[in-house]
Amino acid sequence: MNSTRRAWRYVFARSDIPADSPFGLDDTRMRWTALMLTAPLVAFALVLSASVAFVPSNPVTNIVTVVVCIVAMVATLLAVSYYAFQKVPLKFAARRAAIAAPARQAGWTYTDELALPSAQTLEAVFHYARDRLVPETFTEVTTGQFEGHTFAAGHITGRERDEGGETVRGAAKSENIVLVSLPAPLPELKLRDRSTSIIRDYGWSMAVISTGDPAFDRRWEVQTNYAEFARELFTPELRSFLAEAPLVPCTIVIRNGYIIASRDPEATFSSVTTRLQILTGVIERVQPALWTRGTTPQEAGFALRTNYRKAMAGPVL
Numbered sequence: 001m002n003s004t005r006r007a008w009r010y011v012f013a014r015s016d017i018p019a020d021s022p023f024g025l026d027d028t029r030m031r032w033t034a035l036m037l038t039a040p041l042v043a044f045a046l047v048l049s050a051s052v053a054f055v056p057s058n059p060v061t062n063i064v065t066v067v068v069c070i071v072a073m074v075a076t077l078l079a080v081s082y083y084a085f086q087k088v089p090l091k092f093a094a095r096r097a098a099i100a101a102p103a104r105q106a107g108w109t110y111t112d113e114l115a116l117p118s119a120q121t122l123e124a125v126f127h128y129a130r131d132r133l134v135p136e137t138f139t140e141v142t143t144g145q146f147e148g149h150t151f152a153a154g155h156i157t158g159r160e161r162d163e164g165g166e167t168v169r170g171a172a173k174s175e176n177i178v179l180v181s182l183p184a185p186l187p188e189l190k191l192r193d194r195s196t197s198i199i200r201d202y203g204w205s206m207a208v209i210s211t212g213d214p215a216f217d218r219r220w221e222v223q224t225n226y227a228e229f230a231r232e233l234f235t236p237e238l239r240s241f242l243a244e245a246p247l248v249p250c251t252i253v254i255r256n257g258y259i260i261a262s263r264d265p266e267a268t269f270s271s272v273t274t275r276l277q278i279l280t281g282v283i284e285r286v287q288p289a290l291w292t293r294g295t296t297p298q299e300a301g302f303a304l305r306t307n308y309r310k311a312m313a314g315p316v317l
Contacts, residue, residue: 108144
């Protein structure tokens with residue numbers, strides 16, 4: 001039953017993904033979505049098979065009908081499962097790897113695999129990093145300079161622990177990220193684009209606050225435990241820039257001396273460049289006084305989390 005609930009949740013949580021990414025963000029969702037697409041065919045085959053018990057006909061015809069239905073059902077399951085477990089992940093991996101050629105033309109460096117980012121940075125994307133989700137690899141990694149800022153972009157994979165936490169061979173999870181180094185640490189903050197939101201968000205959550213700008217708040221959900229910092233950060237210039245940012249699946253997190261974008265289902269050269277434009281645009285619009293405000297290590301999120309708890313509401317700016 002747990003697997004069935006998870007399957008349906010993943011299927012119906014993907015309605016906001018662009019049409020060219022029908023199987024969603026990570027391998028698990030791709031597999032479950034593809035498998036659940038077979039449900040109507042399986043139901044039809046079962047009904048057709050059962051109908052022979054109620055509709056008078058030749059016994060040989062009945063047997064043939066049952067055999068054909070069973071073969072069709074099994075063949076459909078095997079074909080779609082093979083596509084979901086083999087073809088779809090390979091298709092997305094090939095799409096990510098295609099960034100190599102244009103990245104080198106842009107003067108960036110492409111590497112098949114690098115060491116994982118720091119645990120603090122991973123927690124910005126996967127808040128289960130230490131207890132429920134174990135990151136495993138950082139692949140298809142692009143590094144370089146963009147508008148004078150150092151960045152890295154790549155594909156993180158990991159596995160959820162099975163119930164009880166005794167093994168790490170649970171469901172596979174993955175995420176594409178872009179992280180840019182900040183000129184100086186800033187307090188933790190998270191921006192979730194409501195217009196292209198992903199219902200399932202692995203990243204750490206904080207208090208949800210209002211900026212007092214209804215139009216901005218309709219698009220961007222601001223989360224931070226440091227309302228005074230947010231009040232100074234979201235100037236009219238920055239709000240205007242973010243309000244006009246491209247409509248792409250995107251969550252932005254400031255943590256551990258980085259600004260990080262996640263929720264990119266593609267990780268192509270174009271999608272990475274778009275997120276770099278958004279991240280560096282935010283950096284360039286930070287008020288100079290905030291870089292020298294003396295952000296403490298605790299505010300900046302240099303430590304690891306304990307006792308995770310999502311705050312559902314926060315102060316109004």
